């Protein structure tokens with residue numbers, strides 16, 4: 001993409017309404033624009049990033065054997081009356097009527113819809129296990145939407161639903177989700193710690209929330225510092241292997257890690273004092289096993305091996321896709337702007353032309369731009385006729401992890417400059433070598 005032809009409405013001033021850094025940078029970097037309280041328009045770069053995160057979620061869900069589909073955002077109230085949640089859900093549910101006076105609502109979550117699809121089509125245990133999921137906009141009429149996409153009213157969420165014959169199978173589905181979520185967050189450059197949580201209105205005994213540690217997080221968390229040494233890395237997992245998934249769950253949840261909702265001071269005191277940590281965290285996901293409460297109330301029954309009709313065991317599993325963008329920025333930025341991890345960056349590298357209009361500089365930038373594009377990478381080429389300082393400030397703000405700087409003086413010596421956004425370190429090298437380095441970083445083969 002050439003910046004002169006892109007739509008990147010960068011703001012010079014820091015918007016006064018934004019209290020936390022991720023909100024400020026998302027507004028300043030032209031990623032989002034508030035449409036009304038807690039509701040945002042996703043401008044091209046914000047939208048591109050949302051798609052990147054969504055793709056990572058889809059890829060990791062596919063590896064775990066989960067099946068994507070899509071539910072409508074507007075739902076009939078009748079299903080929610082069947083499950084008994086319509087009256088109890090409260091003010092967060094946006095309710096409306098259609099022209100015929102039928103009660104409708106904007107989905108805040110979708111247990112009822114998925115259970116309804118399941119009961120309409122699945123009748124035998126032979127079709128189990130089954131995990132269906134969607135990535136779809138949700139609406140919750142939060143009393144105090146704040147911090148930009150962190151606590152919106154409209155937000156983008158992955159929600160998955162598991163259907164199993166027995167509790168044992170359903171707990172495997174729970175463990176499988178925990179493992180696949182660990183991988184998902186790590187690919188986004190995040191450490192998200194599973195913490196024992198409170199099940200809230202969804203109900204059930206088994207639930208973990210995933211928290212990214214950050215000063216601006218809304219949850220107070222208590223944990224054993226050993227947990228931050230864990231990483232999933234690139235280990236291979238067979239998601240059908242019950243023992244292997246169970247072992248990962250135990251590895252990542254055996255140490256003390258809880259939110260304030262489930263914190264137990266006496267238990268925490270058993271952690272060696274030097275390892276006790278109190279911090280703040282951003283909730284980026286939650287998994288639940290809740291048994292048969294929806295399948296019983298809504299009649300989602302299957303025939304078991306003996307021919308008896310039994311309610312299925314269910315779980316639901318969510319990832320806050322739009323909130324994750326804010327969480328990544330909270331975890332990765334400096335005072336100049338965002339620093340995207342390579343796994344999610346909107347463009348693989350920036351190209352800054354120090355002297356647009358200079359024949360040699362223009363030609364070198366073009367050549368680099370074309371070579372990187374031919375490798376299947378997406379560079380963002382700042383070809384605008386602007387001062388170098390302004391170009392650097394924009395690149396730093398939008399946070400591309402690598403920048404190639406091209407100017408007439410360097411070109412006389414046959415070199416360009418390759419700069420890491422994270423470390424700020426620059427190295428001079430011939431253009432071909434800079435291209436090869438970028439190719440290597442992103443795992444593509446330079447020709």
Ligand code: ATP
Nearest residue numbers: 149150151152155157283284285286318319320323
């Ligand atoms: P919270 O406690 O933050 O209100 P929740 O526990 O009600 O969230 P879940 O029902 O577990 O939310 O939804 C799954 C995920 O969706 C959450 O882990 C969070 O990342 C995201 N999420 C929930 N509410 C919002 C919101 N208002 N804005 C943005 N993301 C949200």
Ligand code: MG
Nearest residue numbers: 209283285286
């Ligand atoms: Mg939650």
